[in-house]
Amino acid sequence: MDKIRIEDLQIYAHHGVYPKENEIGQNFYISVELETDTRRAGVMDDLNLSTNYGDVCRFLHSFLTTHTYKLIETAAERAAEKLLLTFPHVRRVTMEVKKPEAPIPFPFRTVSVRITRGWRRTYIACGSNMGDREAHLKAAVDSFQEDPKCSVVRVSDWMETTAYGGVEQADFLNGVIALDTLYTPEELLEKIHEIEKKRGRKRLIHWGPRTLDLDILLYEDCVMDTEDLIIPHIDMANRDFVLKPLVQIAPYERHPVLGKSVLQLYEDVRQSGEEHVLS
Numbered sequence: 171m172d173k174i175r176i177e178d179l180q181i182y183a184h185h186g187v188y189p190k191e192n193e194i195g196q197n198f199y200i201s202v203e204l205e206t207d208t209r210r211a212g213v214m215d216d217l218n219l220s221t222n223y224g225d226v227c228r229f230l231h232s233f234l235t236t237h238t239y240k241l242i243e244t245a246a247e248r249a250a251e252k253l254l255l256t257f258p259h260v261r262r263v264t265m266e267v268k269k270p271e272a273p274i275p276f277p278f279r280t281v282s283v284r285i286t287r288g289w290r291r292t293y294i295a296c297g298s299n300m301g302d303r304e305a306h307l308k309a310a311v312d313s314f315q316e317d318p319k320c321s322v323v324r325v326s327d328w329m330e331t332t333a334y335g336g337v338e339q340a341d342f343l344n345g346v347i348a349l350d351t352l353y354t355p356e357e358l359l360e361k362i363h364e365i366e367k368k369r370g371r372k373r374l375i376h377w378g379p380r381t382l383d384l385d386i387l388l389y390e391d392c393v394m395d396t397e398d399l400i401i402p403h404i405d406m407a408n409r410d411f412v413l414k415p416l417v418q419i420a421p422y423e424r425h426p427v428l429g430k431s432v433l434q435l436y437e438d439v440r441q442s443g444e445e446h447v448l449s
Contacts, residue, residue, distance in 0.1 A: 171261060172208040174220075177201045178268070179227055183234045185245050188273060192238055196271040198245075199280070200230055202253070205262035205288065221259045229256060242267045242283045250287040254352060255318055262288025289321070289350040290390050292358065293420060295403070295412050296345050297331075297383040303343040304328060306369050306382045313365045314349055320361075323348040326415030330448040334409060339379045341448065346387070346415040355389050359399050362386070387412065391426045402427060407435050411446045 179202075184195040204221055211220030233252055239245045246267045253263055263286070270280040294314075298306040307328055314320040326345045333339045351358055362384040369382040387403045394401050402425055406412050413436040416423075421433040428435070 171205045174204040174206060174208070174223055174226075175202070176204075176223055176227060179230060181231050181234050183245075184238045185234070185240070185242060185269075186273075187240045191273070196269070198234065198242075199268040199270065200234070200249075201266040201268070202226065202230070203264040204257075204260045205264075206259045207261075219259075221257050226253070226257065229253065242269055242281075243285075246283050246285050247287075250285060251319075251352060254287065254289065260288075262286065287352065289352060290392075291323070292349050292351055292389045293387040293416060293423070294347040294349055294362070295383075295385040295387050295406070295416075296347060297342045297411075298381060299333065299340045299342040300379050300381045301370075307343060307345060309369055310365055310382060310384060311347060313368070314347065314361075317361065319352040321350040323350055324419040326418040329411065329415055331411040331446045332448065334411065334444070334446055337379075342411070344411040344415060344447075346412065346419060348419050355386065355392060355394060355399055355401055356396075358386060358389070387416065388423060388425070393426050408439060408443055409446070410436070410439050410443060413439055414447050 178199040181198050181200060182195055183198050184192045185198065186192060204226070206221055208220055211217065230249060230253070233249050234245060237248065239248070246265050250263050250265045254260055264284065266282050266284040268280045268282040272281050274281070296307050296310055311322060311325055315322045325347050328343045328345045331342045331344045333342060353361060366382050366384055385403055386399070386401055387406050389401050392401050407425065407428060413432060416432050417436045422431050424431050425435060
């Protein structure tokens with residue numbers, strides 16, 4: 171991806187743990203690297219198709235002089251997030267906040283914090299087999315779309331499917347949402363649980379009936395295994411009701427562990443797996 175760089179933008183601001191730093195202020199130097207696609211802007215010679223680095227500098231100056239934080243970690247975090255929400259062409263930002271006048275009683279050049287934040291493509295499986303199933307699924311899409319830290323990219327068809335896991339219950343509607351998000355995987359899981367709870371989800375029977383079931387399938391090329399979250403989804407390669415809608419919207423996304431595309435995984439499960447998709 172192309173990059174626009176701004177180095178050592180000087181901003182006099184009031185960030186610091188000590189009250190004197192907040193009162194008197196000091197110089198900070200901000201460097202940012204914006205990951206974006208400059209091809210169309212370069213070919214068309216049109217600034218509207220790119221990100222105006224002058225506007226970025228004005229934004230950073232305004233944001234960091236308007237707000238006061240104890241930690242430069244917080245200053246970097248909040249500024250990076252707001253920048254990503256403000257400039258639509260920026261996919262990712264690396265920001266360094268330098269504090270050369272920090273109250274340290276030893277000779278030093280500067281102290282700094284450097285972070286990288288950005289939009290991450292993720293795929294969320296959706297299912298419902300209680301109440302108004304389609305309303306529950308659409309509500310999930312709306313909840314993501316209403317959150318400024320999420321952007322719904324595509325939504326598959328809703329597909330009628332039989333239940334998976336051996337529990338006798340009503341048929342499901344299933345689908346997949348392609349989502350760009352600023353949330354980390356753990357934060358996204360919290361968001362998912364919040365949406366499920368609002369739709370009356372109760373975790374009473376494993377693989378049992380539910381008003382709304384949301385699962386993170388893929389989160390870019392992330393591979394993680396914690397007590398609360400496994401990515402990629404541990405059982406997605408065995409579920410035609412996940413893979414068929416995912417093929418609709420992202421057939422060539424690759425499973426970072428198995429090394430196969432979604433389309434290849436779907437062909438595998440069609441040949442040798444269980445069939446649950448009815449329509």
